Amino acid sequence: NAGVTQTPKFQVLKTGQSMTLQCAQDMNHEYMSWYRQDPGMGLRLIHYSVGAGITDQGEVPNGYNVSRSTTEDFPLRLLSAAPSQTSVYFCASSKTGFYGYTFGSGTRLTVV
C-alpha cells in the first residue's frame, strides 16, 4: 500500500495563478482532510470530507476549493494564488474520523 500520496512535493506559483494540489489514498478511508502548516501557527484545517460527494469547511477555507468525486482522491484547488498561501500543505486520511490520521508527505508551496 502506498498510503497517502501527495503531488507535487514542491511548487512555486506567481500571484494570481491557479493550481491543484493532488491527494490520493489507497486505504479505502472515508475521511480526508487538508491542513496547512505555517511557522508558529501549527496545523490548521482547510477543508475536509467525510465521504465521496461530501465536503465541509475547516478553520481557514478562504481561497481554497475542494471536491470529492471518489473515495480515493481529494484535490485542493487554489483559484488565484496569493503570497499569504505560501505554506506547507498536508493531506491526511482516516478510516472513519474516529481513528488517527495518516498524513501524506506534504507539498511545499511558495507564491511570489
Added chain:
Amino acid sequence: GQNIDQPTEMTATEGAIVQINCTYQTSGFNGLFWYQQHAGEAPTFLSYNVLDGLEEKGRFSSFLSRSKGYSYLLLKELQMKDSASYLCAVRDLNSGAGSYQLTFGKGTKLSVIP
C-alpha cells in the same frame, strides 16, 4: 471553538525523561492524539487517549484527564532521534454535521542534547 495550549520549546538530556503538557478547551471532546513530526517531514501518529488515565507504548506514554482538560506525553530514556516537534490534537464531534474534526495545537519543539 477550541483552544489547545502546549509549550513552544523544551530541551532535555539524552537518557533523561521529559514530560510535554497539553491543555485544551473544547465543546465536543471525543479523544486526544499525540503526533511526532521531524523537521521537514509529515506528522506520524504516536498515541491516542479517549478515557482518563495512562496509555503506555514502549518508551512513550500519554495521560489524559478529561475533567481538567489536560494531557501529557511522557518520553523516557531519551535518544537523540527523539528531537522533533510533538503535536497535541483534539478530536471533536461536530454534532451538527455528524462528523469528527481533528484540531492541532501549535506543537512543542523538543531538543535532545548529549
